[in-house]
Amino acid sequence: MTANNLQRLTELRAKIDAVDESVHNLLMQRASVIDELIKVKGAATQKGAAFHPGREASMMVQFAKRHGGSLPLEMIIHIWRDIISTFTYLQANYTVHLSDVGDTNLLRDMARFQFGFTVPFQNHDSIKQAFGVMAETGNALAVIAVEGEKCWWQYLGGKNGLGLMARLPVLVETKLPSVDAFVVAPPTTEAIPFDWRTYAGFVESTDALNDWTGGKVIAIDTDEQGRYQALIAIADGGAAPKSMLDIRAVGGYFEQIEPAA
Numbered sequence: 001m002t003a004n005n006l007q008r009l010t011e012l013r014a015k016i017d018a019v020d021e022s023v024h025n026l027l028m029q030r031a032s033v034i035d036e037l038i039k040v041k042g043a044a045t046q047k048g049a050a051f052h053p054g055r056e057a058s059m060m061v062q063f064a065k066r067h068g069g070s071l072p073l074e075m076i077i078h079i080w081r082d083i084i085s086t087f088t089y090l091q092a093n094y095t096v097h098l099s100d101v102g103d104t105n106l107l108r109d110m111a112r113f114q115f116g117f118t119v120p121f122q123n124h125d126s127i128k129q130a131f132g133v134m135a136e137t138g139n140a141l142a143v144i145a146v147e148g149e150k151c152w153w154q155y156l157g158g159k160n161g162l163g164l165m166a167r168l169p170v171l172v173e174t175k176l177p178s179v180d181a182f183v184v185a186p187p188t189t190e191a192i193p194f195d196w197r198t199y200a201g202f203v204e205s206t207d208a209l210n211d212w213t214g215g216k217v218i219a220i221d222t223d224e225q226g227r228y229q230a231l232i233a234i235a236d237g238g239a240a241p242k243s244m245l246d247i248r249a250v251g252g253y254f255e256q257i258e259p260a261a
């Protein structure tokens, strides 16, 4: 390396240090904003979780729209997922529950992408067990693969009031390995303006909703008694299938982001 290059390298490293200092100071400043936000949100946060899925979804859309340059958008989304999840944790502690079923390494990677490393994780032998612990402990989330365990959505929306809150991965059509999965959450104090509202109920067969055009079929499977149970999503203007019985609302999700959004 020439003497000139060496000098330039030293200058560039000084620039990196200055940028890092600014980013670090800004993050600490963000934390002090959250300190005030905790006071303003007060009672709402004390009652339950501090999650605001609609706000989070719109923030992610802004990042995708604003993004440019050589830095992969995945990295920006991951950093801010970690920031938001940690700041949510600072407002009201919560645990992320996972079940030891299916490709657990992949699901754990997806969950860490979404929630970072500050938030504690807890593993369970089954989704049913994870939901049981969530119902008992309150402030808790679960990350569940659609194909994770037979008919797991049958446990949503009952006495425990658990429902879907987000669909993963947040960023679709990237090279990051992923499976279709959902974040499951306890009931929230305020109504969430989801893009897609989700419903669970009984159908006659796996083909029962083939002709239905009022929304999307997420999954249909048989339960322990051999009954078919479906999980569907309906957007504004859509309509529930008439052939679905005992239909109950089980949360919803916001549109996932495509890198060019």
Ligand SMILES: O=C(O)C(=O)C[C@]1(C(=O)O)C=C[C@@H](O)C=C1
Pocket: 037, 050, 051, 052, 053, 055, 056, 083, 084, 085, 087, 088, 091
């Ligand atoms: O906007 C809020 O209500 C917040 O709690 C702040 C914040 C964030 O860190 O930006 C954290 C959690 C919410 O899910 C959304 C956003």
